[in-house]
Amino acid sequence: MEDKIREQITKRQFRRTATLDPRCKGLLLILIGCVSYFLNGEVMSFVLVIGFALFIAVGNGAKWAVKMVLFYIAVAYLNALLRYISVPVLSVIMSVFGVTVLKLIPITMMGLWILRTTHMDDLMVSLQRLRLPQAVTIPLVVMFRYIPTLRIEYRMIRNTMDIRGISDTLWKRISRPIATIEYILIPLLMRCLKVTDELAASGTTRGLELDQKRYALNHIRFSWKEYVVTAFGIVFLAILLFLDYTSIGEIVLWRV
Numbered sequence: 001m002e003d004k005i006r007e008q009i010t011k012r013q014f015r016r017t018a019t020l021d022p023r024c025k026g027l028l029l030i031l032i033g034c035v036s037y038f039l040n041g042e043v044m045s046f047v048l049v050i051g052f053a054l055f056i057a058v059g060n061g062a063k064w065a066v067k068m069v070l071f072y073i074a075v076a077y078l079n080a081l082l083r084y085i086s087v088p089v090l091s092v093i094m095s096v097f098g099v100t101v102l103k104l105i106p107i108t109m110m111g112l113w114i115l116r117t118t119h120m121d122d123l124m125v126s127l128q129r130l131r132l133p134q135a136v137t138i139p140l141v142v143m144f145r146y147i148p149t150l151r152i153e154y155r156m157i158r159n160t161m162d163i164r165g166i167s168d169t170l171w172k173r174i175s176r177p178i179a180t181i182e183y184i185l186i187p188l189l190m191r192c193l194k195v196t197d198e199l200a201a202s203g204t205t206r207g208l209e210l211d212q213k214r215y216a217l218n219h220i221r222f223s224w225k226e227y228v229v230t231a232f233g234i235v236f237l238a239i240l241l242f243l244d245y246t247s248i249g250e251i252v253l254w255r256v
Helices: 002-009 022-038 042-058 062-084 090-116 120-129 134-163 170-175 177-205 224-244
Strands: none
Touching: 022 042, 022 090, 022 120, 022 224, 042 062, 042 090, 042 224, 062 090, 090 134, 120 134, 134 177
């Protein structure tokens, strides 16, 4: 009877890769961050994005994966167009910025997916089992919870602007920066301060600072699935690094 009640309480909408241990997801994120900056070829970088986009699509992230792949292709083509712009300093700055954005896209794609598919209790228990000090775990958990909260607050600000008949478009943000600061940034900063106090009070109420062993309703363990996924991820990234130094890595994809 207790097992049935626990299953009802912890019943998730997550499936497949989204139900992996947070430690497995975090390890894959670290590996992607390292490999992404070492890849030089366009083909291998695109294969990296496609590979982990499929990994995310299997676990409650199909729409997000498609958006990030399309965004990667758009940025790659825009970066290729910069080769035909010969402004002495601006062209170099924009080219470096474009390459940096391309390197960050797979990291952002994986990181935001982890934020959406990981519960705070599971993350806290998994970090404690890594025997990390409280000075490390508490800031990570607070930051983990802070980012989605800011997104909600930004949506609320935009809804309030729509009710008052104030439109929020990209052109208006560029053409009217003072109005952007007045209508968006200042309210968002004020909400950030309030959210910080609320999260601190919530953490104190939940006993976030206690050193005792923590438990979660979900079974947090590094099972054979996590070992298999981690092994496949390491092999996949190692193959990409190897092929990047061959003739395959020299193929140019984004021609204009």
